Structures are given as structure tokens and as C-alpha cells.
Amino acid sequence: MTRAAQRAAEAAVAPGSHARDAMVVQLIDGVRQARGYTKLALAQRLEMHPRSLRNWMARASTLNSSEVARLAEALGMSAENRANLYVLTGQLPPAGAVGELLRTPEMALYQSMIDGLEHHPSVVYSDCWDVVITNKVFRDVFAGVRRHATGAHPMINTTRFVFFHPDAPLLLGGDETSFRDHWLMPALANFSATLQRRPEEPRLRAIEQEIDQRPALRRAYRRAPRWIAENGDIAINSSARLLWDPRVGRLVNAHIITEAHQGYQETSLQRATFIFRERTPPPVSPYKQDGLFDLNSVDQPGKGPVFG
Numbered sequence: 602m603t604r605a606a607q608r609a610a611e612a613a614v615a616p617g618s619h620a621r622d623a624m625v626v627q628l629i630d631g632v633r634q635a636r637g638y639t640k641l642a643l644a645q646r647l648e649m650h651p652r653s654l655r656n657w658m659a660r661a662s663t664l665n666s667s668e669v670a671r672l673a674e675a676l677g678m679s680a681e682n683r684a685n686l687y688v689l690t691g692q693l694p695p696a697g698a699v700g701e702l703l704r705t706p707e708m709a710l711y712q713s714m715i716d717g718l719e720h721h722p723s724v725v726y727s728d729c730w731d732v733v734i735t736n737k738v739f740r741d742v743f744a745g746v747r748r749h750a751t752g753a754h755p756m757i758n759t760t761r762f763v764f765f766h767p768d769a770p771l772l773l774g775g776d777e778t779s780f781r782d783h784w785l786m787p788a789l790a791n792f793s794a795t796l797q798r799r800p801e802e803p804r805l806r807a808i809e810q811e812i813d814q815r816p817a818l819r820r821a822y823r824r825a826p827r828w829i830a831e832n833g834d835i836a837i838n839s840s841a842r843l844l845w846d847p848r849v850g851r852l853v854n855a856h857i858i859t860e861a862h863q864g865y866q867e868t869s870l871q872r873a874t875f876i877f878r879e880r881t882p883p884p885v886s887p888y889k890q891d892g893l894f895d896l897n898s899v900d901q902p903g904k905g906p907v908f909g
Contacts, residue, residue, distance in 0.1 A: 617663050620814050624807040625661035625689045631803030632676045646675040664690050684731050685804050688757055708734060715872070723874040728795075729804045730760040733870065742875075745847060746772065759873075763788045764818060765811065772845040775852045783842035785821060786828050793825040846877060854878040 633643055644654040657664060657672075664672070669690050673683040715723040715736040722739035726732050735743075735756065743755040746768065753765035763769055763784055774780030796805045812818050844855040856876040861869065 617660075620810065621662035621689065622658075622660070624810050625664075625686070626658050627810070628682065628686060628689065628803045628807055629658070629661070629672065629676070631801075631806075632678055632682055636676060638676070643675060647671060662690055682804065684757070685729070685807065688761070689807060712736075715874075718874060721874050721876055723872060724759065725870050725872045726759055728869050728871075729802065730758050731804075732756055732758060739875075741848060742846060760788055760792060761808065764792075764808070765815075774843050775845070779843055781821070783840075786824070787832070789822050789825045790828045790832065793822070794829060841878065843880075844875070844877075852880065854880055 633640070638646070640654065641651055644651040647654065657668065666687075669686055672678075673686055676682075678686065711725060712734050715725065715734065718736055718738065720738065722742050723736045724732055724739050725734045732755075740756070746755055746762075746766070748754060749766050749768075753761040753769075755762040763773065769784070770777050770780040773784040774782075792805075792808065796802075796809060799805060812822050841854040841856055843852045845851070846853045854877070856878065857873050858876065859871055859873045861871055
């Protein structure tokens with residue numbers, strides 16, 4: 602894909618675009634209908650005129666953080682839907698927005714457990730890959746990934762990061778082929794299988810719509826059924842794959858161990874723990890790394906590494 606095509610694809614789904622507006626409206630309408638609220642009832646819960654609510658929906662992906670918070674509260678959104686609404690509108694969620702989960706005694710114990718993994722990055726995420734808790738080592742490796750206009754970030758949603766962040770091919774695999782074979786196609790296959798099991802889930806539909814707006818990613822997604830037939834729909838196995846470790850400044854072999862955790866809450870959880878191993882010999886990366894881990898910069902559509 603050329604840089605111009607990459608910029609066009611990013612712009613097509615950026616906040617303020619018709620496609621992103623449609624994703625936000627779909628999420629809001631899905632939750633509203635599940636709650637049994639009419640549009641008039643939602644306007645009343647927001648204490649606003651129905652015309653004002655229509656105006657909000659017309660610019661749904663550019664709602665400010667205060668408006669997002671009001672909508673989430675009026676709809677009684679779950680922690681995960683609330684976090685997804687913040688991502689789709691390009692807003693940073695308030696601390697702890699992923700969870701009522703975070704306030705449960707069970708999750709406090711889970712946090713204590715993964716904090717005990719002092720040398721291995723570990724993350725707990727929801728059934729739609731929204732990050733719930735992480736340990737310090739995970740934050741050391743991933744928190745510095747630069748922010749991007751799509752809201753894709755490994756500290757927010759692991760699958761959206763793989764799909765939509767332009768630096769993902771460099772940080773996960775180091776080149777297009779390694780990224781595609783060991784990160785992208787397994788993630789797309791797992792996403793496809795998850796969507797087949799839960800076709801009415803608005804968060805999954807929002808991701809599918811965003812995939813459809815990106816020609817190269819859409820072509821890869823269409824190959825997911827063949828990938829599943831050949832490899833299965835498991836996104837992660839323990840085979841080594843390359844990952845950029847900013848602590849040592851080079852690509853390392855990452856083995857990922859996953860486990861499911863149902864616990865006592867309604868949301869099923871997964872935990873992924875990374876075991877890093879040095880490559881032999883450790884190569885010198887041919888890619889310039891400047892700026893990839895600038896927390897204070899907000900990437901613009903079309904900027905950053907482009908592969909293919």
C-alpha cells in the first residue's frame with residue numbers, strides 16, 4: 602500500500618469521518634435497544650431535547666469527553682462498552698473506566714498475582730480484548746507506544762492495536778511478513794471465529810466495520826477462513842514470535858502463554874503472559890526507532906511506518 606493510500610484509509614475511519622460516526626451510533630443504538638430505551642427515552646434520560654440528541658448522533662465520533670460520559674451514564678453502559686465508546690470517539694477514558702471489575706476483591710487478587718511476575722509482561726483482557734489489568738513489566742514494554750488517532754493502543758485493546766496501529770508491523774515482528782504470519786493472521790482468524798459466535802455484539806461489529814474501511818486489511822480478513830482451516834482459530838500459541846522490547850532496544854523472541862478465567866463476574870477474561878528469550882545472535886534492527894515510544898505525541902493519519 603502506498604503512503605497516499607495509507608493516509609486515505611486512515612482518514613476514512615478517523616474521528617469525524619462518516620464511517621467512524623456510524624460505528625459510534627451502532628454501539629450506542631445497540632446498547633440503547635438492549636436496554637429497551639427508545640430514542641425519546643434516551644433524550645429524556647439525558648435531560649435534553651430529542652433534536653439535541655440527533656445533533657449529537659450526527660457528530661457522534663467527535664463527542665467530547667463530558668458528552669461521552671453523560672451518554673455512558675444515561676445508557677448504564679457496562680465497563681467494556683464504556684471503554685469502547687471512549688476509544689471510538691478518540692477520548693481518553695477516566696481512570697478505571699474498564700472496570701467495575703477493577704473494584705472487585707477478585708480482581709484485586711488477580712492483580713496481586715500478575716504483579717508477582719516480575720520478569721514477564723502479563724495482561725488480563727475481556728472477551729472483546731479490552732485491557733482490564735496489567736503488571737508493571739507489561740507497562741514497561743507497551744505503555745510507551747505512541748498514541749494514534751484510531752485509539753488503537755496495547756494498553757487499551759490488544760486486538761485493535763494489532764489491526765489498526767501503523768507501527769504494529771515494526772513492533773510486532775519487525776517486518777511485514779513476520780507480522781502477517783505470526784501476529785495479524787492469527788488475530789484476524791480469532792476475531793472471525795469470535796464474531797461468528799457473537800454476531801450481534803456491537804463492539805465486534807464496530808471492529809469489523811473499521812476493517813472493511815481498510816483495503817489491505819480487508820483482503821487479509823477475507824483469507825481468515827482458509828487460515829482457520831489450516832491453522833485453527835487460536836490467536837496465540839506458545840511458539841516464538843518476534844516483538845520489539847524497548848528496554849533492550851531490539852527484537853526478541855516472545856513466547857505467549859494464555860489462560861481463560863471465568864471467575865465470579867459475567868465477563869469472561871483471558872490472561873496472556875509473555876516469556877522473552879534472546880535471539881542468537883541478537884541482530885541489529887534495520888529500522889529507525891525514533892519517536893515510536895513518545896507518550897506525549899498524538900499520531901496523525903498516515904504518519905509512522907508503512908509496510909506494503
